[in-house]
Amino acid sequence: MQNMNTAPILQIEDIHKDYGTYQALKGVSLSVRQGEFIALVGPSGCGKTTLLKQIAGFEDATSGRISIDGRDMAGVPAAQRPTSIVFQKLALFPHMTVAENIGFPLKLRKVVPAEIAARVNEMIALMELKPIYLDRLPRALSGGEQQRVALARSMISSPKLLLLDEPLSALDVKLKKVLQSELKRLHRSVGVTFVHVTHDLEEAMMLADRICVMRAGHILQLGEPADIYYRPADAFVAGFIGETNLLPVEITRRGKDRVEYRGTGIADETGAIPVRFIADQVGTGQALMNVRPELIRRIGPGDKAECSMNAQVTEIFTKGGTVQYRAHTPEGYDLAIEIQGTSDLPMRVGEDVRLGWAKKDIWVLPAGAA
Ligand code: ATP
Numbered sequence: 001m002q003n004m005n006t007a008p009i010l011q012i013e014d015i016h017k018d019y020g021t022y023q024a025l026k027g028v029s030l031s032v033r034q035g036e037f038i039a040l041v042g043p044s045g046c047g048k049t050t051l052l053k054q055i056a057g058f059e060d061a062t063s064g065r066i067s068i069d070g071r072d073m074a075g076v077p078a079a080q081r082p083t084s085i086v087f088q089k090l091a092l093f094p095h096m097t098v099a100e101n102i103g104f105p106l107k108l109r110k111v112v113p114a115e116i117a118a119r120v121n122e123m124i125a126l127m128e129l130k131p132i133y134l135d136r137l138p139r140a141l142s143g144g145e146q147q148r149v150a151l152a153r154s155m156i157s158s159p160k161l162l163l164l165d166e167p168l169s170a171l172d173v174k175l176k177k178v179l180q181s182e183l184k185r186l187h188r189s190v191g192v193t194f195v196h197v198t199h200d201l202e203e204a205m206m207l208a209d210r211i212c213v214m215r216a217g218h219i220l221q222l223g224e225p226a227d228i229y230y231r232p233a234d235a236f237v238a239g240f241i242g243e244t245n246l247l248p249v250e251i252t253r254r255g256k257d258r259v260e261y262r263g264t265g266i267a268d269e270t271g272a273i274p275v276r277f278i279a280d281q282v283g284t285g286q287a288l289m290n291v292r293p294e295l296i297r298r299i300g301p302g303d304k305a306e307c308s309m310n311a312q313v314t315e316i317f318t319k320g321g322t323v324q325y326r327a328h329t330p331e332g333y334d335l336a337i338e339i340q341g342t343s344d345l346p347m348r349v350g351e352d353v354r355l356g357w358a359k360k361d362i363w364v365l366p367a368g369a370a
Pocket of ligand 1: 042
């Protein structure tokens with residue numbers, strides 16, 4: 001992150017967007033700092049692209065306010081906003097050369113040809129594209145190279161905000177990894193603020209300073225990747241952002257420093273959890289204990305764990321350097337466990353095991369429909 005100061009470059013206040021009677025955005029507010037990389041994630045149809053369109057000025061919001069760099073964008077057409085957008089589907093002009101494509105936004109602004117050529121060369125260098133590509137048509141480039149050209153074109157007019165609508169999702173896995181690193185490098189080197197829509201949660205975790213999780217036209221949570229992953233706001237975010245275990249517990253007393261709880265089948269000598277591992281909204285009554293699969297381990301004879309449960313191993317999947325297990329508890333819960341590398345205590349299908357985890361690896365969140 002470069003050039004980061006506290007003034008928001010993008011301020012979105014209570015944006016609503018209706019398409020006829022359908023409410024695509026239901027009061028979205030978001031403040032993005034200069035130089036931040038924000039990833040917008042959420043299930044298909046939750047409003048991510050709709051939000052980008054309001055920022056870019058492709059559509060007018062039904063109500064609410066968007067300011068960029070302190071300026072209200074109401075009535076400012078897309079072409080006059082300090083934004084650039086890159087789409088999943090390449091929007092390069094097929095009949096124009098790479099140089100003409102990249103320089104197009106400056107040509108529209110009637111910049112003189114010599115200056116356009118100089119800026120195109122800068123962009124080619126920034127995107128690590130070969131200068132010999134300049135005279136080629138887009139179809140003579142690979143998919144990844146075409147996407148670099150699209151990025152170069154989006155950066156040439158020095159936008160304050162770069163809006164990315166799943167720009168990497170059409171690429172194969174290997175190329176996608178390369179372009180993800182490129183995006184990160186580009187973000188670092190130019191210090192521009194990025195708002196990036198993606199379906200790929202790993203990509204969001206890897207690239208973003210903060211992740212914004214949306215569902216049904218609302219923002220559910222905005223936070224740093226580790227916060228979203230380990231301290232999800234609710235059961236939906238917990239499950240959306242990666243596989244997890246949500247064990248029902250009953251909070252019997254909420255004290256200043258710790259809460260007392262009971263969980264069916266969970267053995268815990270103290271029956272209490274420090275409050276820093278409990279979401280603020282959790283009161284007494286039903287709640288869910290979130291434990292990520294990689295934080296659960298097998299407990300050997302004589303070993304201790306702060307929390308533990310009996311279970312029978314039902315499935316094993318080996319995935320590269322990790323082994324994933326499923327285990328069924330007598331209470332009827334199916335637990336997911338993930339062990340990195342080789343384990344001193346490997347598990348076999350059908351084996352009765354004791355599984356344990358530490359209090360610091362718990363996050364207790366409100367019970368509720370996921
Ligand atoms: P995806 O991940 O599938 O791209 P998304 O989160 O980007 O989804 P949007 O494209 O923002 O979703 O769409 C949000 C909702 O608004 C969807 O249900 C969609 O069908 C609806 N919608 C989008 N554009 C229009 C439109 N022009 N007219 C009517 N409904 C629309």
